[in-house]
Amino acid sequence: IxxxxxxxxxxxxxxxxxxxxxxxxxxxxxxxxxxxxxxxxxxxxxxxxxxxxxxxxxxxYHDFREKPAGRKVLKLCRAESCKSMGADALAAEVQAKLGLDWHETSADGAVTLEPIFCLGLCACGPAAMVDGKLVGRATAEALVAKVKA
Ligand code: FES
Structure with a gap:
């Protein structure tokens, strides 16, 4: 329709x-x-x-997208526990490697980067999510490899 x-x-x-x-x-x-x-x-x-x-x-409300998301959506936890486990440094590294700021999608449409507040994986911070799958003790290398896979 x-x-x-x-x-x-x-x-x-x-x-x-x-x-x-x-x-x-x-x-x-x-x-x-x-x-x-x-x-x-x-x-x-x-x-x-x-x-x-x-x-x-x-x-x-940053929940809403004005453009279609990338083929993969990478969410990085920005909440307290993960911050104490290095989430800020992780975010900076991921942003630099992907050349993306929050809520941006790469020019080739491959990936969208979004912040999220607590994924319930606080014990294994810094936590992330790639296309709905949780990633604990995330590193920039592992996350970039996942979104480029
Ligand atoms: Fe990051 Fe809970 S604070 S998963």
Missing amino acids: DLETRIREILDAHRGQEGSLLPILHDVQEAYGYVPEAALPIIAADLQITKAEAHGVMTF
Whole structure:
């Protein structure tokens, strides 16, 4: 089905719900893997807010992507336990090796880098996740090898 029809289905599913913008954006991202730009005016008109307001909410919460993610998504834990195990240094090394900042996708579409706050693997920090699979005691070399594999 086309984008507008799908967005309207999502809007209808949240009809009458208070504060529905966030759940709507989450549903759109689940359906497409990101929030397509063309979806925003449809959502904004329906909720009677401006497109700028919808966009502002979307960018305030870093959960939402404006572009499709890379073929692999690498998440690095940024929470306390992992920080005490060297997560900051790991992040800096991974960012340098991949040439990516947070929320960026490599130009070849291979990988998207995202921060995450606690993966529940605190005992084996620094922790990471590659395409939904946990990686404990992560090193930059191992992570880069995984995303390039
Ligand atoms: Fe990193 Fe919990 S603090 S997994």
